[in-house]
Amino acid sequence: MGIFMKYIIKNIWENKLRGFLILFSLMISTFIVFLNLVARDDIIHQYEKLHEESYHGYDMIVNHENTEDPFFNENEFKTNNIDVSNKLSAITTFGVVDNNDLLTLQLYGCNRKSYLDESLFMISEEDNFGISKDDQILISPQLVKNYGYELGDRISIQTQIGVKEYEIGAIAKDTGLFFGVDNENLVVMTNSEVEKITEQENKSNVLMISLTDKSNIKNSIKALQENNDDFIIESLVDKETMDSNIDMISQVLLIILILALLMNYYVISSNAKVILLSRIPVVGTFRSLGASKIKVNVILVLENLVYGMLGGTLGVVCGLYFRETILGTIAQSVSNVPLGETSAPINYAYIIFSLIFAIIIQLISVIHVIYQIGNYSIKNLIFEELSSIQKVSIVLTVLGFVFQGFSYILYKMNNLYNIIFTILALVLAMVGGILILPFITKHLSLFMTKINKMIFGEAASLGAKNISTSKIINSNIKLVVISLSMILMIFITSLSLENLFIKARDVFELDIQLYGMEKKEDDYLKLKKVQGVKDLQFLYTYMNNPTINGKEMNLILSGLEGERLGIKNKDGKIENLKNGEVMIDEFYAIKNGFEIGDKLEIKSDDFKSKKIKVNIAGTIDSSIFTISRNTLVFSENQFKKEILDIPSNIYVGTDKNLKQMKKTLYKELSGENITAETFNEFIENQEQQVSGLLSTVWVFLILSILLSAIGLVNNQVIGFIQRKREYAILYSVSMSKAQLNIMIFFEIVTSFLIGCIFSLALSIWMSKLLGVLLSSIGIYLEFNFQWGDIFIVVASIFVILMLTAIIPIFKILKMNVIEEIKYE
Secondary structure (H helix, E strand, C coil), X not given: CHHHHHHHHHHHHHCHHHHHHHHHHHHHHHHHHHHHHHHHHHHHHHHHHHHHHHHCCCCEEEEECCCCCCCECHHHCCCCCCCEEEEEEEEEEEEEEEECEEEEEEEEEECHHHHHHCCCCCEEEECCCCCCCCCEEEECHHHHHHHCXXXXXXXXXXXXXXXXXXXXXXXXXCCHHHCCCCCCCEEEEEHHHHHHHHXXXXXXXXXXXXXXXXXXXXXHHXXXXXXXXXXXXXXXXXXXXXXXXXXXXHHHHHXXXXXXHHHHHHHHHHHHHHHHHHCHHHHHHHXXXXXXXXXXXXXXXXXXXXXXXXXXXXXXXXXXXXXXXXXXXXXXXXXXXCCCCCCCCCCHHHHHHHHHHHHHHHHHHHHHHHHHHHCCCHHHHHHCCCCCECCCCHHHHHXXXXXXXXXXXXXXXXXXXXXXXXXXXXXXXXXXXXXXXXXXXXXXHHHHHHHHHHHXXXXXXXXXXXHCXXXXXXXXXXXXXXXXXXXXXXXXXXXXXXXXXXXXXXHCCCCEEEECCCCCHHHHXXXXXXXXXXXXEEEEEECCCCEECCEECCCEEEEECCCECCEEEEECCHHHCCCCEEEEEHHHHHHHCCCCCCEEEEECCCCCCCEEEEEEEEEEECCCCCCCCCEEEEEHHHHHHHHCCCCCEEEEEECCCHHHHHHHHHHHCCCCCCEEEEHHHXXXXXXXXXXXXXXXXXXXXHHXXXXXXXXXXXXXXXXXXXXXHHHXXXXXXXXXXXXXXXXXHHHHHHHHHHHHHHHHHHHHHHHHHHHHHHHHCCCCCCCCCCHHHHHHHHHHHHHHHHHHHHHHHHHHHHCCHHHHHHHC
């Protein structure tokens, strides 16, 4: 066995390039599998770390229900029915700093000594910082990094009572309340200073509670809520949001895994097949010396097992080093929740599973080739008398059409957007396409043979005819189809997203949108009197998951008086809605089994009415309003009466400079955590979230495509080596080198033309399936086929592929015909 292992290692070393392609493909696939396995543990670990680092044992936060007057005395909140180990209060408001870019700061007033003792913030640097000095503030390390503040700097902050100046007395460490990015604009003041700003003496609007018994925080919140109707009590770690984010990220990773596997399987398979075929003479020698078929097959299996182990190990190592970066990017894009820089302790079962996965993928890719080699006679093995002729299998062709049929059936019957059905349909489409490809290639090449003969002559005709019989050329076409269909599928998705943002430009109302309001509409009508404000419109939405018929659902509730912001009527009219009636997005209704006439009972502790009963009176299309299409529309009157009477957005029309108008609005609304953004800023923020996810998908696909490109060049070289004797004989008896080059050129042109045409057809079908797959995870995209851009991409790739024709043509010019014939 030692001799055999030395032989295996020697063979791996001799096939470095093809071995590298296999290892790299296995590494990518294993890496993505590993990410799928560790994602849940890492995200849970991050939430736990967030709780531990940010709140240091505090379990819940309490706010007053009345957002217009949120201040209260601490003794108003009753904790008689539970055991509380500690309580800390704070009074907060907001101020604005004009630091080139307008910056909203959260002014956090508290007993700074108590917070320091509880490690809710820690000081990194200080300059004669007085814990009780009202004119000194503690700022976050992110403010220092992002805006260049230093100790001793003085900051002018616009507050409710005018502009006030403060000295930076200390810079906090990145822990406690300053942990992560959510509180980067936090400024810690004395509670007496914020009481002056808000004109609220000895009052708070934030109360944090640490429980003695932390085993069931949910029940403790319920018990406290019974005695404190005027307060909102929330856990500092939202497990429901955490589970929702985990599910979304896991589904995105699953999609990336499917796409990468579809690519990499064929890259691994084609290169491993070439390596195995190069072993044939040695296999023949082993067989002639008495080695049995089984023993030889075991050697070949062991060699590929080594490839699987090496590739799997590399994938796991990459997973250990890069998981934080990749998961962080996906989390930020999908759920807008940034992950930290630490990961959960490794579960070694995940490493073992990932390694086994890599080995299985490698063996599945080559087992049929090993079986074929085992069935060759010793004579054929020794003298390498193996057929290089491409044959079209009727069974596999029929199976390919059956797979495509099943893919279409799954597509049509999957009305509820089941993710398993959709993934299966996508896999069947790709596999079925590859199985059909030899049949399509043969008949298209025979058609092109006649065309080439009529236009370009016999040499070009022979080049097209060779495609139908050459295994190596068919292998190239397969790689082109796999790579190009994936490129086009993702490219079409990108174009569809871009088109969605273009449509959004047409429905954005006025010039600036404000969000983060805490008061009623009447309190903001004063903005109409601000110089430069020409129009003011209000929007009412609720985005925290309500409970529908006893089940928490991811729904956006909106109160409208008609079509608006891309929300369009489908069945019925929004303007005709009465109290007790709602309209639901058509796509969301289908996915979740709702129909017109269904009765809904909607609950949320945030609502003015704790329970709302309505009937579904019609359907809408909200694909431009939200990519998830999870919208339920009430009449605006009922929304304000029973859900919330605080606007979620205010749209401002102006004829002034937008930057200056934003500054004016911030000053008018100082003291509130309001964000103002122009339309372009809004679109940029949305694009940035989506681009991170697409970029991640593109990274994996480009790596896989690069492997396919190298595989193409590799096949061209191998093809020339396998056929150079054939070229020499053709040159010696019937063709000039120029004619040989014409033949080879048309072989390549025709083969890549067939590959590009088939890729285009397959990618259109797969794009539709990808659209359903995205819908299955709550991302709705209306796919738009912008043929001009698509044809430009196909043509560009075709031109790039044609550059590979240089290799065999150059080698033909340098070929020594006499040596090749003499060798034969």
